[in-house]
Amino acid sequence: MDDAVRSLSETRATIATARSVVVKIGSSALTSMESGIDLRALNALADAIEARMRAGSDVVVVSSGAVGAGIAPLGLTKRPRDLATKQAAASVGQLALAHAWGTSFARYGRTVGQVLLTADDIARRTQHRNAQSTLDRLRALGAVAIVNENDTVATTELRFGDNDRLAAMVAHLVGADALVLLSDVDGLYDGDPRKGGATLISEVTSPEDLDGVVAGSGGALGTGGMASKLSAARLAADSGVPVLLAAATDAADALTGAGVGTAFAARPTRMSARKFWVRHAADTRGGLHLDAGAVRAVVDRRRSLLPAGITGVDGRFYGGDVVSLFGPDGSPVARGVVAYDSTELGEMLGRSTVELPSELQRPVVHADDLVRL
Structure with missing residues (x-):
């Protein structure tokens, strides 16, 4: 262990050296309302993920952005609210997003595989195991799994609600050693940092560390927001997976030294796959x-x-x-x-x-x- 990692907290050191990592990337980090997919930002994220993989880690990517990527090509001026238009945008954007990830990782000679999930795939035990087998096999074959919610078919009843929760589910599904949530926020604050006077919470070691924290909803392109990230981080940590919440622009630092953002400590013992399914997925x-x-x-x-x-x-x-x-x-x-x-x-x-x-x-x-x- 090098000196930089040795100086980190135990939780951050665990994340920095984790052999299996799930990286979730928010819509705002990948897409814009005017031009769709931001290829420069996506390539930078792929560079950071590639560096982590070359360092010896196995990485699964949970990528938001399908609906956001479909807005501009369809001539829409804002994120759609009705289900049919959302699904239409997702059907266009999902194809573009998968192609962009494939092109970006092809620079390193890597193949990507797209895995689209609905909440029903996790809630039903047989489909839960099938999803797990698919992800495990993709990784064994050396492909980079790009996971997203299947927005083109998911109904209100079959949705995860946001990809933060999906990422926490996937982290447990693949037996990850760490979960990294990357978006347009650089960590958890005790208030709204846009209003001033808020303080960054560097470490969350227990529920008491969250007393008084106010978490808001998502932005124009996303469905998450700090509330969903906080919920997902607590879900993953409760199941035994430590979490790092950081800005997508700090992806390189987050995936190498884990010295940025907010770190969430995991419970001491990992919850079994069956008990996790019973408690959180079924x-x-x-x-x-x-x-x-x-x-x-x-x-x-x-x-x-x-x-x-x-x-x-x-x-x-x-x-x-x-x-x-x-x-x-x-x-x-x-x-x-x-x-x-x-x-x-x-x-x-x-x-x-x-x-x-x-x-x-x-x-x-x-x-x-x-x-x-």
Whole structure:
């Protein structure tokens, strides 16, 4: 480890030396309303990513900008608001964006592969694994994976909401050692830096470091903003992936020394892929209401959920679906993979396991398939 890396905080040193990195690039760093893709900016970002790869890291790129890249070619004067026009712009821009990345990395003899995802691809376990396999295989074949949300087909119900959250999902999906979020902001501030008087927060080591922080929404070309970046950083850090939030113009410094922007420390132990999917990716299909004793068993003692502690069932679901668990006051306390259909559970509520037939004596939600909120 060189002296520059040695002098960094533990979190920054981990990011600087990570062997597997996901780099997310915001729309404002790649596109403009007037001319579409900013090729000079894109080439500079590709140069920084190439340097990191040549240093020995494996990099997956999550690239925003499809809608922004399609605005100018279609003669639009502002980012569209209706879904059909957004998808039309994305269909034009996605092609241009993929070509631009391919041309840029071709300068180094590298091939790129485009991976378009919807939230449904992450929420459904089978598709989740397929996406993981595709990304792993692209990397094994030496290609640079360029990931984006599939804006041309994603509906409101099937959207990640922004590519910051997508990047956090991808970081866990590929088992990355670090996530770098690059945009038009140079870090997290305790207020709006455009209004003056705001202070840069260099390190976030715990939720208490965020007390009093005010995060805003996105700009004209993007759907994110500081609020989405902060949410994504916390999601990734909670799953065990450290995060660096920095300006795209500082990409070279961010990807070599990690000495710029704001660093978010990761939780000490990495969340398993299955528990991450249950907590952050899977759609819930219903809910179970628990009495106080069951909440203590599930939340405090990390025990499996048994039918005796269930007081009510919401919705229609089947064994293998993810459901929410609610306490006596109706607040969510956990999520888990349920072992029974909702119709079966109706006859099991409040009953001791020994009172049930042998085929119904397994836990309703096993501790290994349960995550606290």
